[in-house]
Amino acid sequence: MMDSIDIAGNQQSQEKTAQIGPDGSIDIYVVPTETLNSPSYSSLTVHQGINRVLAPVVASCPHAGRDYPATLTEAATLPVGQMRGLEDFGVDHLITSLAAHGITTVINKIARAYIDVNRPIGDVDTTMFDTPVEADKPSRHVSAGYGLIPRLSAMRQPLYACPLPAGEVKHRLGFAHLPYHSMLSAQIAAAMTEHGHCLLVDFHSMPPIDRSNRQLADIILGDCRGRTLDPELGNAIASFFIDEGLSVAWNEPYSGGFITREHGLIGTPNQSIQIEINRALYMRDSRLSAREPHAVPERIKHIAAVINRFGAFLVKLQQS
Numbered sequence: 001m002m003d004s005i006d007i008a009g010n011q012q013s014q015e016k017t018a019q020i021g022p023d024g025s026i027d028i029y030v031v032p033t034e035t036l037n038s039p040s041y042s043s044l045t046v047h048q049g050i051n052r053v054l055a056p057v058v059a060s061c062p063h064a065g066r067d068y069p070a071t072l073t074e075a076a077t078l079p080v081g082q083m084r085g086l087e088d089f090g091v092d093h094l095i096t097s098l099a100a101h102g103i104t105t106v107i108n109k110i111a112r113a114y115i116d117v118n119r120p121i122g123d124v125d126t127t128m129f130d131t132p133v134e135a136d137k138p139s140r141h142v143s144a145g146y147g148l149i150p151r152l153s154a155m156r157q158p159l160y161a162c163p164l165p166a167g168e169v170k171h172r173l174g175f176a177h178l179p180y181h182s183m184l185s186a187q188i189a190a191a192m193t194e195h196g197h198c199l200l201v202d203f204h205s206m207p208p209i210d211r212s213n214r215q216l217a218d219i220i221l222g223d224c225r226g227r228t229l230d231p232e233l234g235n236a237i238a239s240f241f242i243d244e245g246l247s248v249a250w251n252e253p254y255s256g257g258f259i260t261r262e263h264g265l266i267g268t269p270n271q272s273i274q275i276e277i278n279r280a281l282y283m284r285d286s287r288l289s290a291r292e293p294h295a296v297p298e299r300i301k302h303i304a305a306v307i308n309r310f311g312a313f314l315v316k317l318q319q320s
Contacts, residue, residue: 024284024295026090028066028080028111030073036175043067043176044183045092045107047099055102056195056318057311058187059095060202060259062118062180063088065110072114077161078153081292083113085154086146088205089283089293093300095203097308101315103201104187108180112150113159115172117180118202118257119148127151130163148177181262188263188270197269199233199318202259208280210253217249218281222256222274228264229271233317237273240313244306246281277303 020026035041049055064087068080076083092107099105108117122136125147135142145152149172153159184200191198209215219241223229238248256274264272282299 020090020093020295020300022297024297024300026066026293026295028068028084030068030070030080033070036069036071043108043110044180045109046183046187047096047105047107049099049102053102054104054191054194055315056191056197057103057199057201057314058184058191059098059103059105060184060200061088061092061095061105061107062202062259063108063112063116063204064091065108065112067109068111069114072111075164076113076159078157078159082153082155082157083111083159084293086112086150087293089279090295090300091203091205091277094277094282094304094307097304098311100308101311103311103315104191106180106184106187108176110176113153115149115176116146117177118259120258121148121173121177123148124169125149125151128160128164129166129169131166133166133169184259184263192269197318199314200259200263200270200272201314202256202272202274204254204274204276205279206254206276208278216278218246218278219248220252220254220276221248221250222254222260222276223251223266224256224261225251227266228256228260229273230266233271234273236317237314240310244309246306
């Protein structure tokens with residue numbers, strides 16, 4: 001069993017949310033501006049174990065959000081279906097059982113097309129705005145069109161025909177990015193206080209093939225190329241998935257993003273790992289371009305059960 005809380009720590013209200021249907025359809029929610037501005041609306045969900053039992057593990061899910069602010073859908077040149085390729089389809093539903101093992105699970109509800117919470121706050125594409133905005137030196141993500149506020153869809157189509165108001169950067173940061181990282185940091189700090197150490201696990205999904213049409217492994221583990229996780233722990237995690245009958249690779253083509261780098265360092269009490277789950281394991285159409293994505297109910301239940309067992313394994317490993 002688990003509790004769900006909002007960013008203020010209150011029991012989550014039964015508001016309209018994006019769901020997975022009985023047929024496996026992964027629905028979205030276009031959130032009216034009035035709802036977005038309501039004090040009861042939260043850009044994230046936090047699942048905790050019953051009685052708030054804390055394990056020395058925290059889970060993060062930054063890219064599965066399916067709440068599309070109406071301000072985005074009204075400003076974008078593309079229909080929502082063509083923005084959906086940026087989502088990590090249904091990953092939030094694969095990991096909900098982790099809280100039953102005491103693993104606090106922080107889930108971003110906001111669509112990645114609106115803001116990418118797995119980017120630094122300075123990762124801004126200055127060409128997207130009507131007046132100058134503060135930004136770091138353009139990263140490879142920004143240059144490719146996928147910075148803090150994405151410029152392109154997954155199929156490399158422009159999301160906007162006109163420049164955005166410069167104030168959108170600060171607004172979107174305050175609305176979704178800063179609350180997510182504040183909550184993540186708070187939950188890691190709580191686990192550290194309780195246990196003296198904490199492992200952050202950042203969950204994502206990936207298409208079945210890379211850009212060169214090469215088949216990807218079932219699970220890709222990322223430790224920022226050896227910078228965020230002790231090798232012994234990494235080997236144990238890899239062995240778990242291999243024992244589950246899944247193929248495993250490390251760091252190619254996904255080595256870990258901002259969240260993994262920010263919250264983990266090898267040889268310290270705070271470590272982290274990114275886990276990419278191949279969509280072919282649970283999706284009917286696992287292509288990146290799927291506009292009406294569907295999970296296969298039996299497959300999603302199977303992978304969710306694997307992740308449930310992984311949660312139990314990880315807590316036992318971290319407590320030993």
